[in-house]
Amino acid sequence: MRRSLPWIAGAALIGLPFLYQSAYPLHIVIIILIWSFAYTSWSMMGRFGLVSLGHGGFMGIGAYVTALAWNHGGLTPWAGIPLALLAGGLLAVLVAYPCFRFRITGHYFALVTLALSGIVLQVITATRDQTGGSLGYTPERYRGGSSLYALQFSGKTTWYLIALAVWAAGIYVWYRVDRSMMRYALEAISEDEDGAAAAGVHVTAEKLKITVLSAMMTALAGALYCQYQMFISPDTVSGISISLQMVFAVVVGGIYVSLGPTVGAAITILLAEVLRISFGTRAVGWDNLVYGVLLVLFIVFLPKGILGSLLDLRRPSRGRPAPSA
């Protein structure tokens, strides 16, 4: 039963849009899947104590490079997205390599990456002639309708399946890392860098690998978001508040479990939607008010997040010792 559970759940998820075709709930689910993928990408490195506040920057790079390549270069997203991933990865190496090489960790790493998301936001705003600045940017519609070449689809079902596939791939990557030697190396590093280095772990290389992986996945999330929403603005895909939002959702969901970021995304997005629908414009600000209180409460009382704590309750004896981050 336990072994077949993922397959049953997977089949149910794939079948969902064919059985239930209502545009708004489907839209919410797609948004949840895309953000879940982004949050999963963040937690790939976040779970090893590499707290980055620069992922808003990588997401912004992913979204803007894809859109700019399409509008200005006439480059199909099939080439634009790899380009965006490359750009995101390159930026990650550029910032992370010196960080790791010079042993910038903890607070300092978080603040250097904070500067990174600030830079990306300001560059997007400053190059307003090309990117539309803070007013936002729209990839041009390809002859009106859906097109595989332009990666633009008007049907929500297609987008649902794409988002589901990408999200599942993200979870798969998470598992692959979880099962690999890399995980043990990174856990050792997060406990004690000098000790890990003495035990033969190549500290800089291991950290760099996971950072580049995480950054490229986040850039993909940005590109996906851009292609789905067909509108991006510096405030919705980049900047410091997006970076904090990622950290927040992952902490709420559970940082050390594979589905934790997904649970976090579902909770935060549904919370925002419920508040928005029930209070309308009067709800402006209330969702973040609740987020803020929840974040503080979670860090004080439930540092493993909702899913992590639930799993611990279910199997107290088999519970894997989570690394203290």
Add this chain to the structure above:
Amino acid sequence: MGILDIFLLEALINGVLLGGVLALLSLGLNLVFGVIDVVWICYAELIMLGMYGMYFLYSVYHVPIGLAAVVCIVGVGMLGVILHVVVIAPLLGAAPINQLLATGGVLFFLQSAATVLFGIEFRNLGLRLPVLKLSEMFISYSRLLAFGAALIGMVLVYLFLTRTYTGTAIRAIAQDRHIMILMGVDSRRIYVITSALGGGLAGLAACLLVLQYDVHPFVGLSFGPITFLICVLGGLGNFAGGFVAAFVFAELISLGGLYLDLEWGYVFAFVFFIVMMFVRPEGLLARRS
């Protein structure tokens, strides 16, 4: 003197004046970090609340501006204490990154509380200080005032830290938080005093910033990040370093704004920050160990 030189000189002077305010901003944050070893990510949001306090006291309830400023400084100081007791104290033993994230939660909370309570309109005191005209240059009095008050505030904090018993205890705790407890210093009391002082400095910064800028719930985001970067660039907890870094940053922003756009000024400042982190990770004025 050519016309370009005058613009350059004006930008340089405005950079120095901005630097004074940034130095004051980073001083409170630096103090808290140096003593309690916690980064208040929500520091700029405390300033935002202080700015709202000034707005309501002065523009809505017509309290004299001097009294309003005093109330504001004391009020934000109290907020600092509340922040410490409610959020930081339970997390003192937790991983440093959790403390950082918890204050991030407070940031969300304060921002949205301000949105809910005050709305998202931009508000200002409606107080226009005159502009000083020096040959061809224009320098606003509000900036001069902010610069002067920032310097006085910093001198007062310096005197407090070096000339009083409590100040000495604060500096001692910052040097070694484990030994000082054995020496009979009540660290909890020192932490609360430091938080009050850090909050009070945020309140002072709020009084000065509200003279120049409109207040809205997200105003913290426009100078919060830069404040952290200044503290880190100067070496977290290193007051002199933070002071120098503030002026370097302010000149970069001011000159970048002169030659290109203001955003590019920020980009230069951020890039400079990242490069300096690699060159001098311990801060500008770090003693090489």
